[in-house]
Amino acid sequence: MAKGFFTDTTLCIGCKACEVACKQWNQLPAEEYEFSAKSYDNTMQLSGTTWRHVKFIERTTAEDGVPASRWLMMSDVCKHCTHAGCLEACPTGAIIRNEFDDVYVQPDVCNGCGYCVPSCPFGVIDMVAQAAVPSVGPAAGDRDCGSLASGGVEGDESVLQRPSGIAAKCTLCYDRQNIAMTPACAKACPTESIQFGDVDDLKARAKERVTELRTRGVKGYLYGVDETTSVGDLNAFFLLTEPSEAYNLPAKPVLPSTHQPAGYAAAAAAAAVLALAGIAIFWVAPSGPGAA
Amino acid sequence: MKPVSPDESMRGAAAGGDLTAAHQSYFGQPVLKRPHWDWKVVAYLFIGGIMGGSGILAALADGSRDKADRTLARSSRYLSLSLAAISPVMLIAHLGRPERFHHMLRIFKLKSVMSMGVWGLLLFSNVALVNAAHQLAEDGKAPRAFRALPRAAVGLMQAGLGAFMAGYTGVLLSATAIPLWAKGKRHIPAISVCSSVASACAANAIVLALVGGPARTISKLERLEFVAACAEAVLLLHFRRHAGESGEAMFSGHLGQSLRNFTLIGGLALPMAHNGMAFAPLRPTQHGLRTILVSALTLMGGYVFRYVLIEAGKASADDPQLALRPPQ
Ligand code: SF4
Numbered sequence A: 001m002a003k004g005f006f007t008d009t010t011l012c013i014g015c016k017a018c019e020v021a022c023k024q025w026n027q028l029p030a031e032e033y034e035f036s037a038k039s040y041d042n043t044m045q046l047s048g049t050t051w052r053h054v055k056f057i058e059r060t061t062a063e064d065g066v067p068a069s070r071w072l073m074m075s076d077v078c079k080h081c082t083h084a085g086c087l088e089a090c091p092t093g094a095i096i097r098n099e100f101d102d103v104y105v106q107p108d109v110c111n112g113c114g115y116c117v118p119s120c121p122f123g124v125i126d127m128v129a130q131a132a133v134p135s136v137g138p139a140a141g142d143r144d145c146g147s148l149a150s151g152g153v154e155g156d157e158s159v160l161q162r163p164s165g166i167a168a169k170c171t172l173c174y175d176r177q178n179i180a181m182t183p184a185c186a187k188a189c190p191t192e193s194i195q196f197g198d199v200d201d202l203k204a205r206a207k208e209r210v211t212e213l214r215t216r217g218v219k220g221y222l223y224g225v226d227e228t229t230s231v232g233d234l235n236a237f238f239l240l241t242e243p244s245e246a247y248n249l250p251a252k253p254v255l256p257s258t259h260q261p262a263g264y265a266a267a268a269a270a271a272a273v274l275a276l277a278g279i280a281i282f283w284v285a286p287s288g289p290g291a292a
Numbered sequence B: 001m002k003p004v005s006p007d008e009s010m011r012g013a014a015a016g017g018d019l020t021a022a023h024q025s026y027f028g029q030p031v032l033k034r035p036h037w038d039w040k041v042v043a044y045l046f047i048g049g050i051m052g053g054s055g056i057l058a059a060l061a062d063g064s065r066d067k068a069d070r071t072l073a074r075s076s077r078y079l080s081l082s083l084a085a086i087s088p089v090m091l092i093a094h095l096g097r098p099e100r101f102h103h104m105l106r107i108f109k110l111k112s113v114m115s116m117g118v119w120g121l122l123l124f125s126n127v128a129l130v131n132a133a134h135q136l137a138e139d140g141k142a143p144r145a146f147r148a149l150p151r152a153a154v155g156l157m158q159a160g161l162g163a164f165m166a167g168y169t170g171v172l173l174s175a176t177a178i179p180l181w182a183k184g185k186r187h188i189p190a191i192s193v194c195s196s197v198a199s200a201c202a203a204n205a206i207v208l209a210l211v212g213g214p215a216r217t218i219s220k221l222e223r224l225e226f227v228a229a230c231a232e233a234v235l236l237l238h239f240r241r242h243a244g245e246s247g248e249a250m251f252s253g254h255l256g257q258s259l260r261n262f263t264l265i266g267g268l269a270l271p272m273a274h275n276g277m278a279f280a281p282l283r284p285t286q287h288g289l290r291t292i293l294v295s296a297l298t299l300m301g302g303y304v305f306r307y308v309l310i311e312a313g314k315a316s317a318d319d320p321q322l323a324l325r326p327p328q
């Protein structure tokens, strides 16, 4: 049965517990310190080493002429798409759909070709650079199942050994799911803004929540449920209260592989035209100067 | 429970929701991630193009009744094989984990253009090897037994696979979410094929000029190069209009300048002005140095086109507005 996340942004208080819990459980190194000067957010985006990211969206409105500001907080994550661009693009078969119907990157199979990265319409998956892995401890290559490993080297708990040079993203805590545990982010969330469970149950619950919000005058909608786009529904879907662009989410995402037929056809047409020109020039036309 | 239909007016600015300009993205943060591809990928696209184009030329020269074209058959077969030896090096070098290159050979995946390309390259190299062995035997440098190979069939295979190698890289780019590449889903693959064939003509013309090959064959190469360059120029200019905002990074700024100077003018217009003369009926000239210079211009144009394409693609990934409204 498909397992996923329902992230209800109306409940998020921006505490970043999910971000921290994810880093801890998956042994992901901190991002470099950088002051973004944009809201209470210096991480700014998901990356190969940040698999949950809380966006702090600042909105200013004028209520009765008095400027008011409010926050939209949203914990972003890999969407675990029904039709996943990253999975389709992967030439090694490293990216699979696991038994929980989630999109999982096998760290010991990926060879770092990088094709999944531009193939995700949400800009989620990214490469883990060599530099992101501390050089202490056994070489990263010796321990390929980093995200599944449970701890650092004996006696040196601080050493992180993520495999490097490969693509990485949220695993939907595949390892925890395997032992019937709730993913770390959902477990840590104090407001149940992140809920984990059977996708069908979550969808039903989410629809109820939308109705409830409306009776209270809050206009919300579900992003990633009953979608008609080529990407389809999202196993990690969201309840949003503003147009999706405010959250940096495309209103109508496109599955990149849908461009292939047109591309192959155009290439074949060009090749056919040039082949005919070549035949005319080499085989048919008089051979030019000094022809025998 | 009453099912809730999503309120379409809420869905997004593209679907009619209202958004003030300042709030149309998350602090202007990119929506997409840039591919990590650098010059090694540019070189791979370039080399693969000449390699594939030479495969097509080999079949054209081999099928020609003109004895003079035998030199081209030889040069294109050898060139094709040599480049088939270099391109996997570029491909492997760009991987984050080069020692795991063979993981691409675990599966055959029609949906993944990268997978199809790897298998295409593998097949092409083998066919190029067989064809080159045949040529070696013909040249008396390998056992005569190789001459028994089914030359026409193998030649045709090499041409077909060569066309694939020349074009698939364009499909590979356009089958991504990168706004510039997605917008060029028809243009980029077609331009790749044209540019590859033009570059292959140029590369082989250089070889022929260096070994003192027949002027007649060089003339034919110049004509085919002219046709390919014409098509490439028309498609590029059409793409500029078609791409609109998505094409800004490619057609304006410093990348646009490089594309104009080194590809459109230096790599297409100048060689075309020269190669167009090859259509004149009787032109008893000695090519030599001029052929080499003009061909080098074409090769430069082909390389710069691919460089600009990759770099402008990365730049277009940084614009959240383009990514939030992908071409459907
Ligand atoms: S959101 Fe991106 S990385 Fe996640 S499953 Fe979909 S395509 Fe893959």
Ligand code: SF4
Residues within 6 Å of the ligand: A089, A090, A091, A092, A093, A094, A095, A105, A109, A110, A111, A112, A113, A114, A115, A116, A117, A166, A167
């Ligand atoms: S980088 Fe790894 S996971 Fe991504 S497409 Fe390449 S092999 Fe697959």
